[in-house]
Amino acid sequence: MATQKELAEIAGVSAGTVSNVVSGSTRVSDHTRKKVLEAIRKLDYRPNLIARSLKTNRTNTLAIVIPEITNPFFPKLVCGAGLAAREHGRFLIVVDTDEDAALELELISILQSQRVDGILLVSATGDWNVGDNLALLQSGPPILCLDRVPRGLNVDSVSVDNRAAAAMGVAHLLSMGHRRIAVITGPLNLTHENERLSGYRQALQRAGIKTQDSLIWASTFDPRAIEEACHKGLLLGSDRPSALFSTNGFVALEALRSIYAAGLRTPEDIAFTTIDEIAAADFFQPAITSVVQPIFEMGYRAAEALLERIEKGDALGAPRKERLSPKLVVRASSSFVHRAPSRGRVSNEG
Amino acid sequence: MATQKELAEIAGVSAGTVSNVVSGSTRVSDHTRKKVLEAIRKLDYRPNLIARSLKTNRTNTLAIVIPEITNPFFPKLVCGAGLAAREHGRFLIVVDTDEDAALELELISILQSQRVDGILLVSATGDWNVGDNLALLQSGPPILCLDRVPRGLNVDSVSVDNRAAAAMGVAHLLSMGHRRIAVITGPLNLTHENERLSGYRQALQRAGIKTQDSLIWASTFDPRAIEEACHKGLLLGSDRPSALFSTNGFVALEALRSIYAAGLRTPEDIAFTTIDEIAAADFFQPAITSVVQPIFEMGYRAAEALLERIEKGDALGAPRKERLSPKLVVRASSSFVHRAPSRGRVSNEG
């Protein structure tokens, strides 16, 4: 691949002048510019950004690190961040950690070594105080946590008010007349899942209802674990909760699978509400009530905030924790249906 | 951020020795190694990959360029490619073009300037002969086209046998007794969509059935366009096709929306089969018959093939066109149901 030096020779000018044409920093006469552009065309010249970055100490690149690209939640986040990055003339690269904390650490380290200008992190790690990796993150280009805000990482963050989101959904179920409401969560070592569980407790407490451990189904992102938790919970028979609240879309889809597999219907046998819209949501009959997060906006806003931090650095002051508001979309799955105790039943019919 | 020079000073050795410790190329005595490692820890040193790449002329990075990260098809591709890249010690970055040909070109150009070692391209551009951008792609790091194989880009490619995939699906509908089969496609300027249409024609021809233009619903990736095409086609009343074949998962989901919105059922009112599994497929009642592509494997194989090209270069010979085989998964939506002509009806009931 051609270099500026080669261009300079062909165009009969100095390398510095070529650089001025390419990056447009200094004024160049129309005549020489033309000659240089001609040479560029002839040699298929592409500026070597590696060399430029080494010199200028910036890459014009932002990275977003996500745990699981196949979970439809994250692509939406990426889209928002991508738009903001582009609007600010930056390039956004996406990296997938496969929900693996060790891989996440390695990839972040590479990105830092790559000298990206900043990193948007949706961490698979709930607590960065564990281990001695924290120092690595504190030095280097700015990191902003989005969606998930791990403990021990004192950086900017943009996330949804998770506690309010859950409280909102559970309060809605309460308002529909439900009193025996179960919650199913993802891994509780993740702060946002924890916050959502706490929102569930809060809503019940405000309604004067005592939380029961048997109604808190703490699970993981493993479909089998979710199925197991649901199966156990749904087997309660006439003691079965009248409503189930899921703390995220991935778990929700698996939970619905279990509910249907058990031959139960929403909302007749068990009412259902979840945080996040589930995939192909409009095909569900009846439609699923959801607490909707502004995912795209969260990505967009996060990239904006990260860029501000990059530009201003410490002048921006201490880490800024931004929270966006979710909103409730009421549909049919959360209704209250009077139920005779005897109706409770579990089957494996498809 | 610390440099090797600074490390050298602290450790009381030369910069070259530090480099040897960091990159492990030459043997270093345990004693000096220890001193250097100590300094690395103390200064939070992260090697500057920019500088390394400038020197070594490789970045250890592969890029995958996809048209639309929110379409669940592409994340699966990314996963496969990511695994292969990791297994070969490379870093994979993902870039989204938003199905925009101009943006795609710009992003590829940046990646080339970034000197990634190779690019996996799922192009939004059907024909690279148009315009004068071809030269840009031919020079620079190797590109491999996957899934979609645009015209005019003479590079390695890995894709599915699209013609066979469509022929397989349509042949299945024929075997179920359907004779009047419509097809709905994405944009036909994309070669893979074209190949699939051609597979549809082939299957009908083999069965001795003449294709009718009114049964070929050429659409785009715009949901409204798909809806319109379906609406028009489904309005045919008693003349309505007895089966609909969709050439991809995105279109399929929108088509099903239209079918249901028209108050029709699969397969009773219109049988349905599609290439690709649709999102939340197992929730559809009856389940949707699909021609399934080996998406993950395609991504994996593509990254492998690209790496071979990177290692061996022209020694590998002319561009290699690899085709993977799809397979048919028969479910309930494709059955044949005898239909009284009068049953045809269109409504807007939800």
Place this chain on the structure above:
DNA sequence: GTGAAAGCGCTAACAT
């Protein structure tokens, strides 16, 4: 307006 030259951080060939 243009050219000459230094240097970004690193690797690798060579010298010791």
Place this chain on the structure above:
DNA sequence: ATGTTAGCGCTTTCAC
């Protein structure tokens, strides 16, 4: 085994 040095391709003073 370790130090010295040149140079990757670019930007950016500083002269002219």
